[in-house]
Amino acid sequence: MIVFGNTLSPFVRKTLAFGAEKGLDVQLVAAGLGQGPPEFKQASPFGKMPGFQDGDFMISDSTAIITYMEAVKPDPNLIPAEPKARARAIWYEEFADTIVGACAGKVFFNRVVAPRFLGRDGDLPAADEAQSVEFPKLVDYLESVIPASGFLVEDRITLADIAVASPFANLNHAGCPIDAASHPKTAAYIDGILARPSYAGMIAREKAMFAAA
Numbered sequence: 001m002i003v004f005g006n007t008l009s010p011f012v013r014k015t016l017a018f019g020a021e022k023g024l025d026v027q028l029v030a031a032g033l034g035q036g037p038p039e040f041k042q043a044s045p046f047g048k049m050p051g052f053q054d055g056d057f058m059i060s061d062s063t064a065i066i067t068y069m070e071a072v073k074p075d076p077n078l079i080p081a082e083p084k085a086r087a088r089a090i091w092y093e094e095f096a097d098t099i100v101g102a103c104a105g106k107v108f109f110n111r112v113v114a115p116r117f118l119g120r121d122g123d124l125p126a127a128d129e130a131q132s133v134e135f136p137k138l139v140d141y142l143e144s145v146i147p148a149s150g151f152l153v154e155d156r157i158t159l160a161d162i163a164v165a166s167p168f169a170n171l172n173h174a175g176c177p178i179d180a181a182s183h184p185k186t187a188a189y190i191d192g193i194l195a196r197p198s199y200a201g202m203i204a205r206e207k208a209m210f211a212a213a
């Protein structure tokens with residue numbers, strides 16, 4: 001299986017971590033922001049990462065790719081079968097992709113992507129506002145819902161945890177960390193998920209890239 005993209009995208013990182021938790025053999029091929037092989041454009045008609053290829057099957061969108069991975073390799077099960085647990089896992093993925101993703105996008109794009117990858121200034125007031133207005137609501141919410149087990153659904157690793165952790169890596173990279181004093185459960189929870197083998201290597205390589213800059 002091939003994922004086209006860059007792990008700095010929370011959607012690419014989530015997809016790769018999901019594949020790793022499944023034990024799938026997934027290769028990352030660099031693509032995105034107008035770059036990448038022709039297969040990337042075939043897989044992702046609007047150029048968004050991640051794109052995906054498995055033999056002659058191609059598709060884009062992290063949720064579509066994850067749905068495919070879960071269907072071709074049901075074990076270990078990462079999208080619960082029980083109806084309420086399944087709905088909650090999908091809610092947390094949606095929360096991560098759209099609500100956390102919107103905040104992380106403003107902070108990471110304006111502080112990192114625009115100056116570093118697009119060669120132009122980002123909208124720093126927009127990033128600051130996302131950090132001071134949107135971010136506190138996200139961590140307040142998570143602090144209120146994280147169970148003692150350290151997993152959001154069924155007290156085991158599921159898509160919910162894999163999805164929620166990913167955009168927090170972008171927020172960390174962009175100088176918007178979780179305050180462990182005010183939000184201890186959330187800080188420990190995100191640290192714990194990002195420390196799993198499925199995430200740790202990617203995060204270490206991303207940090208090394210920023211440190212070398």
Ligand SMILES: N[C@@H](CCC(=O)N[C@@H](CS)C(=O)NCC(=O)O)C(=O)O
Nearest residue numbers: 009010011047048049050061062063
């Ligand atoms: N809903 C999509 C979102 C994908 C997306 O927005 N990717 C961004 C990177 S985080 C992208 O490729 N942006 C470049 C562009 O729009 O040209 C998914 O879950 O995969």
